[in-house]
Amino acid sequence: MTTAKEKSAIQERFKERMDEEELLNCMRCGFCLPSCPTYIESGFQESHSPRGRIALMKAVVDGVIEPDEDVERSLELCLGCRACEPVCPSGVNYGRLLEEARDIIQQNKKHPVPVRMLRSAVFKGLFPHQNRVRALTGMLGIYQRSGLQRAVRKSGILRMLPDHLAKMESVLPKVPDLKRLKNRPNRLPPIGRRKKRAAFFSGCLMDTLFLDTNMATIKLLQLSGCEIIIPETQACCGALHGHSGEKELAVQLAKRNIQAFENADADYIVTNAGGCGAFLKEYGHLLKDDPDWRERAKSFTAKLRDFSSVLLELDFEQKSLELPRQIVTYQDSCHLRNVMKTAAEPRRLLRSIKGIEFKEMKHADSCCGSAGIYNIVESDMSMKILDSKMEAAKATEAATIVTANPGCLLQMQLGIERAGLANQVRAVHLADLLLEAMTETN
Template identity: 40%
Template sequence: MIQPSDAFVSASILDRQGRVFDDHHPPEDELISDCVHCGFCLSSCPTYQLWGNEVDSPRGRIYLMKAGNEGTIELDDAFVQSFDNCLGCLACTTACPSGVQYDKLITEVRPQIERHHRRRLPDRVWRAMIFALFPHPDRLRVAAVAGAVYQRTLRPVLVRSGVLGRLPKKLQAMEALLPPVRIGDVMARLPERTAATGPVRRRVGIVTGCAQQVFFHDVNQATVRVLAAEGCEVFAPTHQGCCGALSEHVGREDVALDQARRLIDDFEPLGLDAVVTNVAGCGANIKEYGHLLRDDPVYAERAAAFSAKCRDISEVLDELGPVADRHPINARVAYHDACHLAHGQQVRSQPRAALRTIPGLEVCDIPESEICCGSAGTYNLTNPEPAEQLGRRKVANIATTHPDLIATGNAGCLLQVRRYLAERDDAVPLYHPIQLIDFSIRGVQPRLDPPKKVGAQ
């Protein structure tokens, strides 16, 4: 049986009794005991692939959870770093032959860390800034407008002077991930109701997201157009906010649950057949509302019902079957599996099937498809170095397929992959799959040349 490294153990094991976790949903012993330490997870774990350290593998982290329950380890910086290094990509859950529910275990550990570990001041400040901005669309719009001005004025100067390369890694990551911004898209809103084309086959609501509705309004527009063309009456509550995925992913439990309650309140009165997401992370989180709100006597049943209605856009299209005519797009597209779609929601065949309804479109898979691109919610902002390694690795694997286009169903993946594509001579355009379907239905050809980064020299 492999144990965590001697150095790690000697730094953390204590001669005391008592768990380091409190009684509010600690990692369950029953779930921990499901792990038989076979190691099948190691080949799919991004951090183990990068560093080869047992403590940076799912198996190693489960050892730490067990030690935490037994009171044989301290919740110190070394313990916390192991869990901060985890992307939460859930590839290990797909690889595990024993059905270990690592997703539930990591969801139970991270709030414990946030409640009982005081981070160092720079980390606290950086995380506070991220969560004061990204889950709030109106604040993000103001920041995006400022970003657009920066891209067109100050960025070229900083590039020429070399100042950008001297910024701290975290600031470099945030700057590089900012996509080309169009003010019109940043300020735009979806209509509250969009009528179906022809007979109504389904009444659906669309979760517009936080960063999604600011930076990828075009994806939301395409989603509504395709749903309407396929016979859906589409509702988009105007004041909906973040679904809580970003906060839940890092253990900010109280905030995440409040955001979940508000989203349920926004959609529940509409009496919808389905709640549609086009962001993998949002969909994975909403599908767990029933579990996350299980202790809430007011919301537990309502959350479970809401989760049951949640569908990724590709699932809805697969369930409905196409009725709108498609026009050809003669191109080769590399499809990148977003982790929280493939592993979190177990949705793999539906996006590919939806793309293959487009005449002339060849869909190809990417080597090492199970390895995360390094986006992982806010991971590429809090852990920029490993995120950069994973981003470059993903883009290099994509390049081996020699595509004309790339498609992926998650906002974070779109930003992360776009960042490292822009550095290459063989860069190609990047789209959400629903955009390609929208192009096909409307008879519009996608661009086959990648847009230049605004302000690049």
């Protein structure tokens, strides 16, 4: 329960910090409504639409309403997928408004002690420290390899968890052993003639839980003629912090990453995770008021590319790619599409693979319901969105669902489990499928 004192402080910060010009840019036209998953799945509640949420923010700024639990709930339920932005005729930067509002609320209300401890452990104690992420992931690997996972599943303990969490445990990828996690190389030569130098953003979970996908991405870039540099001092992108009302921590991580990549002297800064890439792309906005970092942030974002864009630029689609005959469909990463503006490139790469029939999924550009940790903290809405997504996926009759973000990948794997399709359908990252197509021909 937010106290009167906290509400007053939140309202004052809204007046000081919210971009009123951006709020006024919203014409209330409603073009955003059909693109908003929470508006649709909530039964078309206006307060759960982008237009409705902007109206609530503006009303708080104007003092028309208090920033009460209903306002906070509306903002919490937003996926932050930003599907409303490409369809907005006024070009409203909704995602920036949402993150600013969430940060104001989180920084001006007092959480219960358990919540404060959990937020501190996750946002301050874990994700800014890659060695700790690696250690935690290593513990998951021990759980998987030691026989403990088998014993836990056999014991029935998982049945005490909500169904989606129990199934999520079953779709987690096999974690590489700790030695392999620690010994991932930081420099790799091109395979063949050197064309470009790429500095690779390795990420937190991507460089641990999805290390094989990172290595597949790196191999594809090498095959395309890239020399690879992986700066050792890089950190978490800060997306989880920025989306969860921890803006100052996100700023600190942004500065660490900019500094880490400045000395790489690279043609590209490459990412293979749509969520990370989108937040990295926002560093220019995040640091726009800091005269010491503003231009450095712009230089960083100017070099940022998704790996699929780099592969196409280096003519990777001209290579011999082939897979056994199958139907393949693609689920967009919201942030890759809506923020990094990368949607055609993955599809072009998929269509370049011989043997597959590419079928477009209905509403492939709508969110799958993963949205960082949304599928954990807002499980009911997330599962409604996922179940709708799986109906669209099933309609394609695809044997393989491809995506380009780790959260989306796990969410689609969870959807496959929930739909009882584990023996018929798989979900894979685009990089893994492309390398598989290369392997099949060599």
